[in-house]
Amino acid sequence: MHAHTHDHYPPVDADRAFILGIALNVIFVLAEWVYGVLANSLSLIADATHNFSDVLGLVLAWGALALARRPPSTRFTYGLRGSTVLAALANAMLLLVATGGIAWEAILRFKHPAVVNEATMIWVALLGVLINAGTAWLFMAQRDKDLNIRGAYLHMAADAGVSLGVAIVGIGVLFTGWMWLDPVASLLIVTIVLIGTWGLLRDSVKLALHAAPESVDPLDVRRYLAGLPGVAEVHDLHIWGMSTSETALTVHLVMPGGHPGDEFFAHVVRQIEDRFRIGHATIQIETGTSSSTCVLAPEDVV
Numbered sequence: 001m002h003a004h005t006h007d008h009y010p011p012v013d014a015d016r017a018f019i020l021g022i023a024l025n026v027i028f029v030l031a032e033w034v035y036g037v038l039a040n041s042l043s044l045i046a047d048a049t050h051n052f053s054d055v056l057g058l059v060l061a062w063g064a065l066a067l068a069r070r071p072p073s074t075r076f077t078y079g080l081r082g083s084t085v086l087a088a089l090a091n092a093m094l095l096l097v098a099t100g101g102i103a104w105e106a107i108l109r110f111k112h113p114a115v116v117n118e119a120t121m122i123w124v125a126l127l128g129v130l131i132n133a134g135t136a137w138l139f140m141a142q143r144d145k146d147l148n149i150r151g152a153y154l155h156m157a158a159d160a161g162v163s164l165g166v167a168i169v170g171i172g173v174l175f176t177g178w179m180w181l182d183p184v185a186s187l188l189i190v191t192i193v194l195i196g197t198w199g200l201l202r203d204s205v206k207l208a209l210h211a212a213p214e215s216v217d218p219l220d221v222r223r224y225l226a227g228l229p230g231v232a233e234v235h236d237l238h239i240w241g242m243s244t245s246e247t248a249l250t251v252h253l254v255m256p257g258g259h260p261g262d263e264f265f266a267h268v269v270r271q272i273e274d275r276f277r278i279g280h281a282t283i284q285i286e287t288g289t290s291s292s293t294c295v296l297a298p299e300d301v302v
Contacts, residue, residue: 017138018062039117057091061148081243092201106186121170128163147244210240
């Protein structure tokens with residue numbers, strides 16, 4: 001028995017959010033980088049570099065969502081849904097590389113502090129708060145439906161906080177004259193980005209290795225299947241993410257009474273989707289009457 005839900009992927013609203021979010025952030029990155037150089041503010045340049053990596057991340061995520069719409073082929077029998085996982089992983093790696101460069105430059109500035117233009121630093125950072133918060137709001141409604149969209153939302157929300165921190169640092173430098181606050185702010189930006197990126201990196205690596213998504217407890221799925229009427233044994237259970245928003249399942253059920261009918265399995269598939277958000281389930285029935293045991297029955301066999 002095989003079933004697959006027909007919720008189209010990805011949500012249409014995501015396209016508009018990505019287009020507007022990318023456009024706003026490209027404009028802001030250019031402005032922040034130019035004014036960061038003019039103001040000699042490393043924290044502004046650091047934030048611009050981080051925002052640029054986010055723009056690339058948004059482009060990767062949007063491209064992956066577009067590829068996920070392509071139908072299956074004889075070669076790619078699942079379509080290109082897995083590209084969303086690769087995009088999330090690439091996004092996380094990109095952020096790690098960008099933060100490493102920022103951290104190194106900040107450390108160098110402790111040895112050679114530079115004078116910054118506080119007024120420019122403050123106003124550009126406040127503009128960043130508005131743009132990043134607005135972009136995060138665009139992804140808010142879809143953030144629980146896809147790992148890429150969640151990553152975009154978290155990054156933009158964190159960017160709004162980081163830009164606010166840069167503005168506060170600018171005010172601090174303006175009133176105290178402590179130039180070391182600028183590289184300190186840069187290191188704080190790096191720390192915040194690393195904390196926010198870790199979850200995205202962890203989840204994307206797990207999905208790339210075909211782990212069961214965090215939203216699904218395989219033991220609960222096994223208990224549900226084992227408790228179905230007529231099921232004597234459950235084995236060869238596999239649960240994995242086909243993409244950052246779609247989950248698949250395959251399993252063998254030993255039912256000595258034989259096939260219980262299509263209506264029974266249609267009900268089971270609906271329950272699997274409703275209870276565990278697994279929309280692509282394939283179930284193989286065995287009667288257990290043969291003298292030979294299924295070669296996939298042992299837990300250590302894949």
